[in-house]
Amino acid sequence: MRGQNRLCRMMRSPRSLLGSLLAVLLVATGAIAQMASERVPELSGPPTEMGEVVVEPMPKWVVDDARKERAYPDQPPVIPHSIEGYQLSVNTNRCLSCHKRELTQESGAPMISVTHYMTREGQMLADVSPRRYFCTACHVPQADVRPLVGNTFRDMSEMGVGHAGSE
Numbered sequence: 185m186r187g188q189n190r191l192c193r194m195m196r197s198p199r200s201l202l203g204s205l206l207a208v209l210l211v212a213t214g215a216i217a218q219m220a221s222e223r224v225p226e227l228s229g230p231p232t233e234m235g236e237v238v239v240e241p242m243p244k245w246v247v248d249d250a251r252k253e254r255a256y257p258d259q260p261p262v263i264p265h266s267i268e269g270y271q272l273s274v275n276t277n278r279c280l281s282c283h284k285r286e287l288t289q290e291s292g293a294p295m296i297s298v299t300h301y302m303t304r305e306g307q308m309l310a311d312v313s314p315r316r317y318f319c320t321a322c323h324v325p326q327a328d329v330r331p332l333v334g335n336t337f338r339d340m341s342e343m344g345v346g347h348a349g350s351e
């Protein structure tokens with residue numbers, strides 16, 4: 185067939201095959217780079233290689249111990265206390281030393297929620313599920329700083345939702 189013949193010819197001349205592969209690679213990387221620059225906002229400004237970078241002072245964390253309202257029911261609540269120096273590694277989880285069920289009476293901390301004992305398949309475990317072990321993947325402290333990107337989020341109760349028990 186014609187297509188096959190062309191492929192055979194290309195295989196016979198490895199230089200032209202290499203040339204076309206390189207061309208495809210070049211176009212593909214160019215396209216990916218363009219897509220990435222379109223989708224990812226530059227958080228730190230344009231890069232300045234080898235130049236001096238102004239370092240902003242570390243933000244002051246909100247540590248008022250007041251539990252914050254959640255923006256929607258299954259939002260991971262933000263951390264209202266300091267986590268400075270709390271070790272969170274494979275062998276030690278400082279967060280669980282207050283937040284695990286067995287220690288909450290002593291610590292006064294809210295227990296990790298029931299979903300944190302569930303595996304991906306919905307199986308309940310006796311201890312925190314491995315997928316909920318690294319708390320700071322979802323729970324983060326807050327600082328009063330300028331937002332890095334714009335946000336047009338609106339609470340769903342501002343969008344005409346009737347609330348049960350409010351009449």
Ligand code: HEC
Pocket residue numbers: 248249250251252260261262263264265267270272278279280281282283291292293294319320323
């Ligand atoms: C010394 C005990 C202690 C440790 C350690 C601790 N917490 Fe807490 N945490 C509390 C207490 C008590 C509260 C209740 C609010 C308050 O008093 O700050 C709380 C509140 C929270 C809340 C808010 C819950 C809600 O419903 O609003 C989150 C989230 C949280 N902690 C996550 C963490 C994470 C993540 C770590 C580890 C990096 C951690 N905590 C370590 C005691 C602790």
Ligand code: HEC
Pocket residue numbers: 257258259260261277279280283294295296297298299300312315316317318319320321322323
């Ligand atoms: C994969 C994301 C994720 C990880 C990891 C995770 N959480 Fe959560 N957490 C959530 C979400 C989402 C909620 C709110 C919905 C729910 O209860 O599941 C929540 C709720 C909580 C609450 C509030 C419980 C309540 O009843 O008010 C506490 C406290 C908490 N998490 C602590 C922790 C601690 C401590 C760890 C680490 C051992 C941890 N979480 C790991 C996502 C996560």
